[in-house]
Amino acid sequence: MSYKILSKRQLNKLTFAMQIEAREIVTNAQAGHFVMIRTHQQGERIPLTIADAQGDRITVIFKVVGDTTSKLSQLEVGDVVYEIIGPLGHPFAMPKIQTLCVIAGGVGCAIGYPIAKQYMQKGVDVTFIAGFKDESEIFYEQEYHQVSNQRIITVEQPSEKYVQGNVVDALNHILKTQNVDVIFAIGSLPMMKAITNIGEHHQILTVVSLNPIMVDGIGMCGGCRVNVGGQAHFACVDGPEFDGRLVDFDALIARNQAYDYRWK
Ligand SMILES: Cc1cc2nc3c(=O)[nH]c(=O)nc-3n(C[C@H](O)[C@H](O)[C@H](O)COP(=O)(O)OP(=O)(O)OC[C@H]3O[C@@H](n4cnc5c(N)ncnc54)[C@H](O)[C@@H]3O)c2cc1C
Ligand code: FES
Structure with missing residues (x-):
């Protein structure tokens, strides 16, 4: 299988969108799925969300934070990615909702985007709250319009x-005037914890997308273990989406800090 890079777009200083040929992955891809990517034969596998899947290509949007994302960003159109495994994880599935609020921070918008798109296409009323540190980091501005x-x-x-503040302030503002059936949150762990608390206060189901270290992405290594509902789950095969009320965020924050992982 050849995973040729068909397009490459720099979205901000450190964030890139790439379309990669992967017809067999497109066939089964749904919103919420991710892939494990290896750029070179000797490289590590990293998880990236399928931001879009159409025709013969998937789109991944990634921020350069370390070795593999840096190597991926250096590949150009026509180059080939060594290996892509997927689609992996469970798709995000919410039957019978009328209103959805997608809240995403930074590169987490790449993960919120396909969820918003899928539910907008189903006729659900979607609010998309995208949070960035400053204006220079904003990407996909027009695309959020199209999917919400x-x-x-x-x-x-x-x-x-833009609205000065953070996504938590924006959600509080929305909930004063609008009905929301489900909240989907993706960003830093403290942000998802705060959003879950607000959802709980308003008795709204809050689904969060967890981002622990993943090594194989298929449930074999235990690297992505998370505590949900008092039980150990593997985010790669049981998630990555979970009911936020059941997630032990403090344990996950401590575990990710052990790997010095900060979702910025
Ligand atoms: C299900 C899932 C979906 C993701 N989707 C996206 C996405 O669409 N776009 C995006 O930019 N990022 C996404 N990430 C995060 C992305 O996988 C990491 O940024 C990437 O693995 C960093 O690899 P690196 O070699 O460049 O950096 P490294 O130098 O290896 O690490 C940089 C930081 O990333 C963390 N990290 C390293 N390897 C992994 C790993 N295998 N899993 C999770 N975190 C890791 C490290 O703890 C470290 O703090 C996702 C993570 C998960 C779990
Ligand atoms: S990444 Fe290995 S068990 Fe989930």
């Missing part, structure tokens, strides 16, 4: 064009 009825972009730095 209402889009809010927050930035932490002062801004005339």
